[in-house]
Amino acid sequence: MKPVKVLIVDDEIEFATTLAERLRLRGYDAKAVYCAEDTFAIAKSDTPDILLLDLRMPGMSGLEILMTVREFAPNIKVILLTGHIDLEEKIEGIRISNFDYLMKPVDINELTEKIDKAVGKQSNVG
Amino acid sequence: MGLEKQHELRIAQLNFIGKVLSVFTHELNNHLAIIKESAGLLEDIMKFQKAQDKESLAESLKTIYAVEAQVSKSAWLIKNLNSFGHRMDKPVTSFSINECIEELLILLNRLLNQRRVTAEKRFQENLPLMDGDPAMAQLLIFCLINECLGKIGEEGRIILETGYIKGLIRIIIKPEGSLKAGPVDLFCQEAPPEHIALLLGGSITRDNGGVSVLLPLMQDMG
Numbered sequence: 001m002k003p004v005k006v007l008i009v010d011d012e013i014e015f016a017t018t019l020a021e022r023l024r025l026r027g028y029d030a031k032a033v034y035c036a037e038d039t040f041a042i043a044k045s046d047t048p049d050i051l052l053l054d055l056r057m058p059g060m061s062g063l064e065i066l067m068t069v070r071e072f073a074p075n076i077k078v079i080l081l082t083g084h085i086d087l088e089e090k091i092e093g094i095r096i097s098n099f100d101y102l103m104k105p106v107d108i109n110e111l112t113e114k115i116d117k118a119v120g121k122q123s124n125v126g
Numbered sequence: 127m128g129l130e131k132q133h134e135l136r137i138a139q140l141n142f143i144g145k146v147l148s149v150f151t152h153e154l155n156n157h158l159a160i161i162k163e164s165a166g167l168l169e170d171i172m173k174f175q176k177a178q179d180k181e182s183l184a185e186s187l188k189t190i191y192a193v194e195a196q197v198s199k200s201a202w203l204i205k206n207l208n209s210f211g212h213r214m215d216k217p218v219t220s221f222s223i224n225e226c227i228e229e230l231l232i233l234l235n236r237l238l239n240q241r242r243v244t245a246e247k248r249f250q251e252n253l254p255l256m257d258g259d260p261a262m263a264q265l266l267i268f269c270l271i272n273e274c275l276g277k278i279g280e281e282g283r284i285i286l287e288t289g290y291i292k293g294l295i296r297i298i299i300k301p302e303g304s305l306k307a308g309p310v311d312l313f314c315q316e317a318p319p320e321h322i323a324l325l326l327g328g329s330i331t332r333d334n335g336g337v338s339v340l341l342p343l344m345q346d347m348g
Contacts, residue, residue, distance in 0.1 A: 012156050014192065018163040025170045056152070058242050059280060083155040105159040108166055 003029040004119050007048035009039045009065065010081065011057050015104075019052075022108055028115070036060040040068060047073045050115050055082045077118040081106065135325070138317035142265050146233050150207055153236040157200040164193045206232045213261040218345065221260040223295050224249045224288055230264050231286075234271065242280045243303075245271075248287040256295060258326055258345025266322040269313045270299045270337050276311030277335055279304035285336075294328075295343065300336025 006028050010016040016032035023030035031048075033039050036059065043051070051069060055062035066078055080101040100114050168189045175182045206229050213226070231238075231245050238245055256263070267286075274284045282303025289296045312318055319337070323330045328341035 012160060014160045014196070015156065015163055018160065018167050018192075022163065022167050022170055025174050056240065058240050083152050083159070104155055105162040 003027055004050065004115060005046070005048040006030040006050045006052055006115060007039065007042055008032045008052045009036075009057070009062070010034065010052075010054040012054070019106065019108075019111075023112075023115075026108075026112060028112075036065045036068075039065055043069045043073055043076070047076065049077060049119055051076050051078045052111075052115075053078055053080055055080055079111070079114055079118065131321070134314075134316035135322070138269075138314035138322075139261070139265055141314060142268050145237075146210065146230075146268070149237045150203070150233045154200060154203060157196055157203065161193055161196045161200070164189050164196065168193070203232065210264070213264060217259050218257060219260065220255045220257050221263070222253065222255055223263060223297065223341070224253055226260050226264050227267055227286055227288070227297075230267055230271075234268070237275070238284075241275060241278075241282075243275060243278055243282050243284060245284050245286060248285060250289045253288060253290050253295065254343055256341065256343050256345070258341075262322060262326055263341070266319055266326065266339065267297070267299070269317075269319045269322065270339070272313040273311055273319070273337070274299060274301040277301045277305050277308075279306060291340075293343065295341045297339040297341070298336060299339070300334070305335055 006020075006023055008016045008020050008023075008030060010019075010032070011034050013032075013034050016034060020030040020032040031042065033042060036057065039051075042048070051066070053062045053066060057065065060068075062080060066080075069076060078099050080099060081104055082101060083104040100118060102111060102114065168186055171182055171186050171189070209229055210233055213221075213229075227249070228247070231247070271284060271286075278284065278301040282301060282305075285298070285300050285302060287296075287298040289298075319339075320330050323339055323341070326341050327344075327346045328339060330340075331338045
């Protein structure tokens, strides 16, 4: 069985690289990128199963990145990362539209549960 | 100053404190997230790699150092927030304007980063201390930085210059890069920077998108 491909997008380099390492130790094929441009490049060349996306990025916001990625990878599953409580309402709306979200700091077990659940949903659809 | 003006200024100050706290706590939350992940990675290394060979031991040590560095960085950030809080202890005290601006820039770092704007400090060293309300001076600086952010495009710069001229402290704040045309974006309509500068006994002049503030060394509290 192929490992689940996860692309972590976060401008906090230490956070993204450490989280990718922890996911790799758990058998996921995890990569980390720190800006919108690299996200688009990887999402086009080696489309991940899951995009783990920070909402607040310098320049292009997480949601703007997501909308662009969705143009060429419409079936990609997305888990949004946020440190903001005040965004919960917005995220709730997004969640209904087949997204999921996690608050920072992340609980690794909660994250892997969400990834597995999202991939399961995807395979059901596919 | 009338009661209404005092009330407006108090609201502006509370908005300012709220803004600083929300920006800062977001940044601190990111630091805690990194610490949590680093500690988690250390736990994972011990859990997943049963034998502590040389390679995994080196990885563990690297992670421990990363945790220590992140804790130090977070403690330094908290120290600045603590100092910011203490600026409000007394309405009149001796303070360094350079330190006030420096502290504000540290607390607002994320706000600038989000806009891909950098702050360039051109501080004159050994400026005389001021006697007055440092919290009000920080509110004034923040309002002017906020104005610059409204004018500036991405990848721009905000120049913050301090100096001592004819017995007055001069602060110049100007945006550099691609500038947007349009009206000045005031942080608080009811308490514009001119009013705050006046309260500090000083004045403001605007020129070519930049702002020059002159403040006396001793704030008249009468």
